[in-house]
Amino acid sequence: MRLILRNGFVYDPLNGINGEKMDICIENGKIVEDVKDAKVIDCSGKVVMPGGVEIHSHIAGGKVNTGRIMRPEDHLKNVMPKTRLTRAANGYSTPSTFLTGYLYAKLGYTTAFTAAMPPLMARHTHEELHDIPMLDKGALTLMGNNWFVMRYLKRGDVELAAAFAAWLLRAAKGYAIKVVNPGGGEAWGWGRDVRNLDDPVPHFDITPREIITGLTRVNEMLSLPHSIHLHANNLGRVGNYLTTLETMELANGTKPARERQVVQLTHVQFHSYGGDSWRTFASEAESIAKAVNSKDNVIVDVGQVVFGDTTTMTADGPMEYYLSSLTGLKWSNRNIELETSPGVTPFIYSKRSPVAAVQWAIGLELALHIKDPLKVLLTTDHPNGAPFFRYPTIIAWLMSSRYREETMKEVHGAAQRNTTLATIDREYDFYEIAAVTRAGQAKSLGLAEKGHLGAGADADVAVYDINPEEVDPSRDYKLVEERFSATSYTIKDGEIVVKDGEIVKVVNGRTLYVDAKVDSELERELERDLDYYFKRFYSVNLANYPVQEVYLTRPTPIEVKTNVR
Amino acid sequence: MREVVLTPKEQPPYGLIAECISCDVFAGRSIEEIEALPVYYGNRQGKLGDFFDVAGEPADKAGELRIIIEGDVTKTRWIGRDMSAGEIVIKGSADMYVGAWMSGGRIVVEGDVGTFSGMQMRGGELHVKGSAGDYLGCSYRGEWRGMSGGRIVVEGNAGAEVGQNLNGGRIFVRGSVDTFAGVRMKKGLLVVGSAIDRVGAQMTGGAIVVLNGVQRLLPGFDPAGDVENPEIEGESFEGVFRKYTGDHAERNARGVLYIKV
Ligand SMILES: [Zn+2]
Numbered sequence: 001m002r003l004i005l006r007n008g009f010v011y012d013p014l015n016g017i018n019g020e021k022m023d024i025c026i027e028n029g030k031i032v033e034d035v036k037d038a039k040v041i042d043c044s045g046k047v048v049m050p051g052g053v054e055i056h057s058h059i060a061g062g063k064v065n066t067g068r069i070m071r072p073e074d075h076l077k078n079v080m081p082k083t084r085l086t087r088a089a090n091g092y093s094t095p096s097t098f099l100t101g102y103l104y105a106k107l108g109y110t111t112a113f114t115a116a117m118p119p120l121m122a123r124h125t126h127e128e129l130h131d132i133p134m135l136d137k138g139a140l141t142l143m144g145n146n147w148f149v150m151r152y153l154k155r156g157d158v159e160l161a162a163a164f165a166a167w168l169l170r171a172a173k174g175y176a177i178k179v180v181n182p183g184g185g186e187a188w189g190w191g192r193d194v195r196n197l198d199d200p201v202p203h204f205d206i207t208p209r210e211i212i213t214g215l216t217r218v219n220e221m222l223s224l225p226h227s228i229h230l231h232a233n234n235l236g237r238v239g240n241y242l243t244t245l246e247t248m249e250l251a252n253g254t255k256p257a258r259e260r261q262v263v264q265l266t267h268v269q270f271h272s273y274g275g276d277s278w279r280t281f282a283s284e285a286e287s288i289a290k291a292v293n294s295k296d297n298v299i300v301d302v303g304q305v306v307f308g309d310t311t312t313m314t315a316d317g318p319m320e321y322y323l324s325s326l327t328g329l330k331w332s333n334r335n336i337e338l339e340t341s342p343g344v345t346p347f348i349y350s351k352r353s354p355v356a357a358v359q360w361a362i363g364l365e366l367a368l369h370i371k372d373p374l375k376v377l378l379t380t381d382h383p384n385g386a387p388f389f390r391y392p393t394i395i396a397w398l399m400s401s402r403y404r405e406e407t408m409k410e411v412h413g414a415a416q417r418n419t420t421l422a423t424i425d426r427e428y429d430f431y432e433i434a435a436v437t438r439a440g441q442a443k444s445l446g447l448a449e450k451g452h453l454g455a456g457a458d459a460d461v462a463v464y465d466i467n468p469e470e471v472d473p474s475r476d477y478k479l480v481e482e483r484f485s486a487t488s489y490t491i492k493d494g495e496i497v498v499k500d501g502e503i504v505k506v507v508n509g510r511t512l513y514v515d516a517k518v519d520s521e522l523e524r525e526l527e528r529d530l531d532y533y534f535k536r537f538y539s540v541n542l543a544n545y546p547v548q549e550v551y552l553t554r555p556t557p558i559e560v561k562t563n564v565r
Numbered sequence: 566m567r568e569v570v571l572t573p574k575e576q577p578p579y580g581l582i583a584e585c586i587s588c589d590v591f592a593g594r595s596i597e598e599i600e601a602l603p604v605y606y607g608n609r610q611g612k613l614g615d616f617f618d619v620a621g622e623p624a625d626k627a628g629e630l631r632i633i634i635e636g637d638v639t640k641t642r643w644i645g646r647d648m649s650a651g652e653i654v655i656k657g658s659a660d661m662y663v664g665a666w667m668s669g670g671r672i673v674v675e676g677d678v679g680t681f682s683g684m685q686m687r688g689g690e691l692h693v694k695g696s697a698g699d700y701l702g703c704s705y706r707g708e709w710r711g712m713s714g715g716r717i718v719v720e721g722n723a724g725a726e727v728g729q730n731l732n733g734g735r736i737f738v739r740g741s742v743d744t745f746a747g748v749r750m751k752k753g754l755l756v757v758g759s760a761i762d763r764v765g766a767q768m769t770g771g772a773i774v775v776l777n778g779v780q781r782l783l784p785g786f787d788p789a790g791d792v793e794n795p796e797i798e799g800e801s802f803e804g805v806f807r808k809y810t811g812d813h814a815e816r817n818a819r820g821v822l823y824i825k826v
Contacts, residue, residue, distance in 0.1 A: 070707065073706065073707040076705065329709065330709070
């Protein structure tokens with residue numbers, strides 16, 4: 001299919017295009033310089049951006065399904081009957097797989113990465129991803145509490161750890177190394193947690209510091225497309241910003257193997273807490289932002305809170321237990337053998353709660369205090385801070401200090417007193433919105449053909465019905481919120497999939513995974529270990545562990561040449 | 566008050582989902598429009614008029630309307646769902662979910678109601694002259710915030726888990742109730758004739774009154790003396806009642822249980 005998106009206001013930060021009126025040409029699913037005999041779509045008076053890229057969202061896997069099972073009452077919301085094209089769907093904080101795809105497409109997103117896949121649950125995760133239409137997909141793969149990883153790193157065998165990480169990504173069909181509460185997940189198996197970077201993990205005698213620096217080295221030795229994706233220790237704890245600052249220092253001196261950061265600290269809103277008790281709970285977003293501004297190899301994503309009822313789910317088992325003990329609400333916990341221990345519990349961010357009000361402000365503070373928008377990516381850590389389809393509200397907050405003030409009036413006074421949000425005048429423009437919702441994500445993930453509209457990029461495009469010459473987002477924030485909720489057009493691989501906010505074509509995206517090759521002798525050494533450990537400790541046979549490509553929609557391996565031994 | 570009369574025709578052999586039978590939905594609609602309202606059965610959609618003869622005089626406002634169902638509708642579900650005003654009189658028995666999420670108005674049932682009736686009610690009144698099934702005035706599956714307001718009266722018996730997660734409002738069952746009455750209750754008042762066992766399990770607040778005895782009491786309830794002609798949650802009771810607090814299997818439990826001596 002050949003298309004010309006004519007005369008829109010184009011925002012393409014990776015190519016430095018800031019609202020220029022121009023045509024975008026599409027042929028064979030790619031952006032091209034020029035195209036003949038094409039269908040013309042009039043985009044005059046509209047905003048044109050690359051398709052949105054979601055970098056951290058819990059959309060598939062065991063936790064997500066546990067959330068669905070635990071919360072039948074959540075399925076009463078968002079009930080949508082089937083149509084000629086789309087399947088019946090429901091769910092608010094735990095939407096069904098199909099609904100997840102449709103809702104992202106309506107927001108103009110064309111790619112999404114699920115945030116935490118336990119390798120043992122990879123087959124299940126891919127079965128769910130299989131049923132998420134409209135998007136290219138990938139899975140961040142949990143390694144921060146993995147027995148092999150901890151053993152190899154403890155004895156200083158980084159090569160073998162790298163060989164294992166490469167094998168695990170291939171076996172689980174994963175895309176990147178995800179680290180969640182390093183060491184804490186394993187300690188949770190003993191009813192404990194780790195509370196600082198030097199707190200040793202029971203029986204492994206390794207520290208979070210050693211796990212993080214070790215996996216950082218592994219990631220760069222393997223030259224993986226994404227950096228390590230780190231959910232730091234002490235999530236959600238009062239005063240945890242000190243741990244976060246210390247964790248950032250661990251990236252010092254490491255040169256990235258590619259043009260990207262060395263670490264992405266994820267949902268950093270949950271890690272920017274000051275005070276010494278819930279009574280004195282306060283924002284330390286400014287300290288965190290200052291540190292990010294001063295470093296060139298660390299980026300963050302926000303993990304913004306939006307008020308309402310949601311379901312929290314993380315691979316951070318001890319944290320979920322802690323949270324459920326604060327709220328008294330139902331709770332689920334699992335132990336994934338040698339790998340991780342996730343938990344799930346509902347949470348209500350109430351406007352009347354001082355803690356929730358401060359959490360809300362912290363996310364926005366981070367986005368507004370960090371200067372370079374390519375270093376602060378917009379996420380809600382779906383569904384932990386809010387469901388992803390609340391992005392339009394967050395975009396409107398970022399673009400309008402007046403909207404933030406209006407909201408501030410409705411929420412507990414702690415947001416005013418214990419954060420700097422009320423003092424910030426900065427308002428994002430469309431260029432910066434494009435940076436924090438797609439360009440930065442694609443850059444961070446090392447996806448050269450996504451997040452921009454230069455020739456050769458995937459023809460994934462979002463067109464929003466906003467005329468930047470007429471609309472003043474600072475004043476017309478409600479309009480901005482509404483128009484970012486449903487695109488005029490979403491184009492996936494050169495095909496129109498959403499028109500005027502309605503799904504007009506259902507497509508299946510690619511599943512991206514990393515295929516990194518290491519030295520064959522090293523691989524044989526690893527195999528001997530795998531054999532022994534699987535027989536001894538795993539509930540599954542080694543041969544049944546790797547996920548076959550048949551489980552993936554449009555399997556797309558990213559081949560990586562490594563320099564491991 | 567104006568009246569719209571629904572006379573049941575042949576009912577389907579399985580559940581008829583008719584959440585449209587509500588004064589709020591009927592208000593402002595003509596008889597023809599009411600007949601055309603959607604109902605669901607199995608995987609099919611039909612019209613209310615396929616299952617009921619509709620007659621009478623519709624009203625513009627829900628509060629000015631009484632809906633009368635002439636006879637048994639034992640396969641019809643969700644009557645009065647989300648209703649905020651007006652009155653429904655069912656001259657027979659109805660199926661599940663009568664008055665679910667109702668916030669105002671009144672529903673009178675001359676026969677019995679099925680399970681989950683009065684679910685998560687917020688206001689108004691549900692009066693059942695016959696008996697109710699399980700989960701009367703309970704919360705939806707998985708939901709921990711139960712009925713929060715209004716009043717349910719059952720003149721006959723009710724099934725298990727009456728007032729589960731009760732979070733406000735009042736439930737009166739004149740006859741007997743099955744196991745787990747008032748389970749996980751936090752607020753409000755539950756009055757029952759007699760109960761079998763596990764009354765008030767995991768309750769942390771509110772009051773339960775049992776007029777004709779409990780077969781077996783949970784160990785998490787501590788006796789707190791006898792009271793005569795007590796006033797409980799604004800209602801007066803006659804006679805001597807043994808008072809208990811609990812369920813102390815829960816932390817900070819402030820529930821109160823009264824059993825008539
Ligand atoms: Zn997450």
